[in-house]
């Protein structure tokens with residue numbers, strides 16, 4: 125049976141450290157870290173994420189603003205709301221929840237966020253920093269995964285790391301962080317041939333596909349570490365990851381559950397980026 129990596133426990137310890145950092149900053153400079161979260165439309169998953177982000181901010185002693193815009197908001201209006209948010213001195217981090225409705229070009233919106241407030245690390249300038257390995261902000265989900273591996277004492281150096289998914293949010297930056305940690309990284313995606321053959325060779329397997337039950341036991345090698353980034357609903361409407369947890373945990377040496385795995389770590393790293401942005405604004409790089 126695999127060891128179950130407890131994301132909630134790791135997140136709680138990390139959030140306590142972040143809250144302490146925020147408290148110190150506020151005591152010494154009067155600055156309270158502030159995060160603005162913009163959501164356009166009614167996507168149910170996005171609404172849950174945004175609610176959790178706001179709650180996490182409150183618990184860490186941050187200031188937060190949630191800006192809710194209707195599904196039919198024109199791109200120009202979102203961009204002008206961003207101008208107002210950018211000018212708010214209480215805000216150090218700005219995040220626009222993705223996906224956006226079709227009339228809005230996400231690339232234009234991401235480019236409109238000042239890189240020093242881009243706590244998602246989605247702006248091309250920050251993506252460039254990630255590629256170079258000289259991080260300003262760490263990409264939240266991949267950074268959460270790295271924090272879990274580190275806390276669990278799972279060495280990446282020299283390991284075969286296989287990432288399923290090549291998104292800008294997870295797959296690509298995940299591969300970069302694993303490579304910078306001296307892993308040998310393979311990125312697989314929907315056009316990959318003989319996927320199971322590749323994933324079976326993984327010492328560390330990260331799945332960010334977005335399909336319930338995608339990673340089956342025959343795709344996992346004996347003793348692998350399996351990290352499930354998926355956030356899906358199964359046929360009964362229950363929250364689940366990409367991995368067939370029951371069968372895969374018989375083979376893996378360690379595995380992250382959904383919920384209680386990567387998801388809570390993502391928000392934790394967002395808090396870390398926000399406190400970092402506030403510290404930088406206070407002249408403490």
Ligand code: GUN
Nearest residue numbers: 219220221222223244264
């Ligand atoms: N949608 C799904 N994950 C994320 C994320 O990490 N940041 C933003 N802005 N939108 C998302």
